[in-house]
């Protein structure tokens with residue numbers, strides 16, 4: 626399903642006015658927060674992700690009206706490279722070249738490695754890592770030619786450190802950091818930056834599901850998972866917020882982020898300082 630909505634009249638000049646941002650996995654959680662933060666600064670948005678079609682259309686219309694920007698939506702399944710290619714072509718057709726690419730879509734599965742389903746490994750690697758390769762491959766040459774681009778990969782604290790039972794997720798997120806560094810070096814003199822945001826725990830539908838899965842894997846109650854497992858690693862003892870991740874993405878996309886490239890920015894309450 627691919628639909629666009631025309632921009633409402635009377636947009637003022639904001640730092641990202643005239644820019645186009647494609648945010649993968651932006652029908653929910655962190656991606657939606659990042660899309661909202663970029664739209665607030667004037668960027669046109671291409672949303673992507675799964676969900677109830679009516680809810681997605683309401684989100685698209687709300688973003689367009691509240692922030693006075695163009696908003697389009699692609700329901701591409703990021704585990705399918707040909708669907709990604711179609712999404713990238715669609716984004717260019719409806720909103721012009723992508724200036725800001727946020728690779729955010731991600732899935733999780735928690736199980737001991739001996740019981741980890743092969744299909745889950747393949748799906749996590751495809752969505753959490755390979756999709757970022759495919760989207761970057763599609764936009765980087767044009768960004769470099771145009772002399773501006775911001776690639777923001779939403780990795781994880783699990784791109785920097787590991788936890789048990791998350792083999793595929795940890796491997797994919799470490800891979801995202803390697804991809805981030807390589808892209809940054811290839812684009813270094815071109816005005817295009819590439820960075821990874823590494824959140825600790827942020828309360829989103831993905832984490833809600835994980836709480837249930839961890840409770841099963843460890844054989845403990847859900848509230849114990851929050852206090853004794855998730856926030857045990859996070860020294861500030863609170864979930865990071867979607868708004869905090871959105872604010873960092875806005876900074877990286879703006880002029881202040883011009884010399885920040887090839888790095889990972891932890892938003893984890895001190896977790897990876899251990």
Ligand code: NAD
Pocket residue numbers: 649650651652653654655656673674675676700701702703704729730731732752753779780781782823824825826827828829830831832
């Ligand atoms: P979420 O489940 O709320 O959102 C995930 C988004 O990805 C949704 O829009 C979903 O529809 C989309 N998606 C999933 N599979 C897809 C596919 N095959 N094709 C297209 N879209 C797909 O999750 P979230 O917590 O907001 O996570 C967003 C990103 O942040 C993920 O990469 C995740 O690994 C990362 N992250 C989250 C946390 C956290 O605590 N929530 C911490 C660190 C990193």
